[in-house]
Amino acid sequence: MKxxxxxxxxxxxIEDAIKYKSEDxxxxxxxxxxxxxxxxxxxxxxxxxxxxxxxxNNLNEIKIEGDFINIGALATHSDVMNxxxxxxxYPCLVDILKMVAHAAIRNKGTHGGSIAYGDPAAELPAFAVxxxxxxxxxxxxxxxxxxxxxxxxGLFETDLKSDEILTAIRYPFLSHNxxxxxxxxxxxxxxxxxxxxxxxxxxDQxxxNNLDLVYFATGDKPNVAQNTARLVIDNGYDYxxxxxxxxSEIDFAGDLxxxxxxxxxxATILINKILNKLER
Amino acid sequence: MSAKNSVNIxxxxxxxxxxxxxxxxxQHLADYLRSQGLTGTHLGCEQGACGAxxxxxxxxxxxxxxxxxSQANGSSITxxxxxxxxVMQKVKxxxxxxxxxxxxxxxxxxxxxxxxxxxxxxxxxxxxxxSEISGNYCRCTGYxxxxxxxxxxINEIN
Ligand SMILES: Cc1cc2nc3c(=O)[nH]c(=O)nc-3n(C[C@H](O)[C@H](O)[C@H](O)COP(=O)(O)OP(=O)(O)OC[C@H]3O[C@@H](n4cnc5c(N)ncnc54)[C@H](O)[C@@H]3O)c2cc1C
Numbered sequence: 001m002k003x004x005x006x007x008x009x010x011x012x013x014i015e016d017a018i019k020y021k022s023e024d025x026x027x028x029x030x031x032x033x034x035x036x037x038x039x040x041x042x043x044x045x046x047x048x049x050x051x052x053x054x055x056x057n058n059l060n061e062i063k064i065e066g067d068f069i070n071i072g073a074l075a076t077h078s079d080v081m082n083x084x085x086x087x088x089x090y091p092c093l094v095d096i097l098k099m100v101a102h103a104a105i106r107n108k109g110t111h112g113g114s115i116a117y118g119d120p121a122a123e124l125p126a127f128a129v130x131x132x133x134x135x136x137x138x139x140x141x142x143x144x145x146x147x148x149x150x151x152x153x154g155l156f157e158t159d160l161k162s163d164e165i166l167t168a169i170r171y172p173f174l175s176h177n178x179x180x181x182x183x184x185x186x187x188x189x190x191x192x193x194x195x196x197x198x199x200x201x202x203x204d205q206x207x208x209n210n211l212d213l214v215y216f217a218t219g220d221k222p223n224v225a226q227n228t229a230r231l232v233i234d235n236g237y238d239y240x241x242x243x244x245x246x247x248s249e250i251d252f253a254g255d256l257x258x259x260x261x262x263x264x265x266x267a268t269i270l271i272n273k274i275l276n277k278l279e280r
Numbered sequence: 281m282s283a284k285n286s287v288n289i290x291x292x293x294x295x296x297x298x299x300x301x302x303x304x305x306x307q308h309l310a311d312y313l314r315s316q317g318l319t320g321t322h323l324g325c326e327q328g329a330c331g332a333x334x335x336x337x338x339x340x341x342x343x344x345x346x347x348x349x350s351q352a353n354g355s356s357i358t359x360x361x362x363x364x365x366x367v368m369q370k371v372k373x374x375x376x377x378x379x380x381x382x383x384x385x386x387x388x389x390x391x392x393x394x395x396x397x398x399x400x401x402x403x404x405x406x407x408x409x410x411s412e413i414s415g416n417y418c419r420c421t422g423y424x425x426x427x428x429x430x431x432x433x434i435n436e437i438n
Contacts, residue, residue, distance in 0.1 A: 001326060002306070002311070002326075003306045003308070004306065005304075005305075005306050006285075007284055007285050007305060008284065008285075008287060008348070010350075033351070034328060034343075034346055037308065037345070037347075037348070038326075038328050038346065041308070042327060050305070052350075052351065054351065101328075101415070102414060102415025103341060103393075103396065103412075104334050104340075104341040104343050104415060105343060105346070107341060107342055108343070108346065108347065188414055189411050189414040190414050190415055191329075
């Protein structure tokens, strides 16, 4: 199908984009367009105007700031994967991005776009929650920082206000005994997952000290499974027990490819896959 | 600050300059290219999944159904028609030899992706080739013959 009619505004700087957005409730930001344009082509939304931020300078920088690696909103998935700092400090992010869409899409799709869109099936929002990332937002009244855990409110619903633009994501460094391990089940390499898991593991020798489990493609947003993580630390992998715990903790929502029942099963076995990946 | 429903843009396609052309803001690049007779760029799904509309924009592969024509302002574009050097001739011959063009619908996208694979200069296993072309759907060959053609092209060229 073809996109509905809309007008187009190419923002030269963040201030222009914020001003335009605050004046028009129906206008939406266009970054890489790899989620927005499919939605428009399918006529799932009909904005009045696209505010193109993709030409704004310096919004794609990747740099170290204190104890954080700071990824500018406009850095594309390919930029991030090929960045030396990321490859050195965050190799797990490179592995995750290999599972995000296909090369031609990664060349356009942006880190900020994925975080801002908050697709419940996307890898990066769950990664940001698991990593305790900080999300940097700019609006009419200046800048504010929101913790990723508080940013995702519901299905495609975030704490982004109507005059705000996401400008960067800040990931704290992992300490030497912390590991971010991820796995997912999908139908075709690069497609959205049927269920996926980001696990932040803190080891003391070979014992798991701390565990954060954050699921994607399971419910309405990145789903944190705190009680289940506790059970894993205390008892290890027990399919029936963990499945029961997950069922009580997450409101699994089925989609075209997998029922909620199937997602619950996949979510459970993903814990086993993660534990097997842990080199202890 | 003003927003309009059409914009004037300039860019180049396959070395030919398009200066100050007017495009509707809602038009994606694939439709614009096809309207100019460049029908080698195919449209399958218009949601990024099938890969038939893959083109090269400023040196990198993109889906032309997921780029607005207005966003192409200032860029340099190459479509499947524009890749006809010695290397691509070899690739096309290998596609013919292995019967990797069947109905031909996916072929432009497959050729563009093969071009990216060849320029990366990597020797890829058959599994790796499959993963590289995972963003391109083919509904007739079962991929076997396409993987054969790409494998032979890599061996011959790289
Ligand atoms: C075939 C296909 C397969 C895909 N598979 C996957 C996958 O497996 N996993 C995955 O995670 N993603 C996948 N994607 C999506 C891809 O990763 C997108 O690039 C990404 O989700 C959105 O980034 P974008 O820059 O393209 O955003 P856009 O499409 O430009 O924008 C998306 C939304 O976010 C808003 N937005 C964007 N940037 C900002 C900002 N800086 N501030 C405020 N709001 C903003 C826009 O207004 C819009 O509502 C796939 C896409 C396609 C087409």
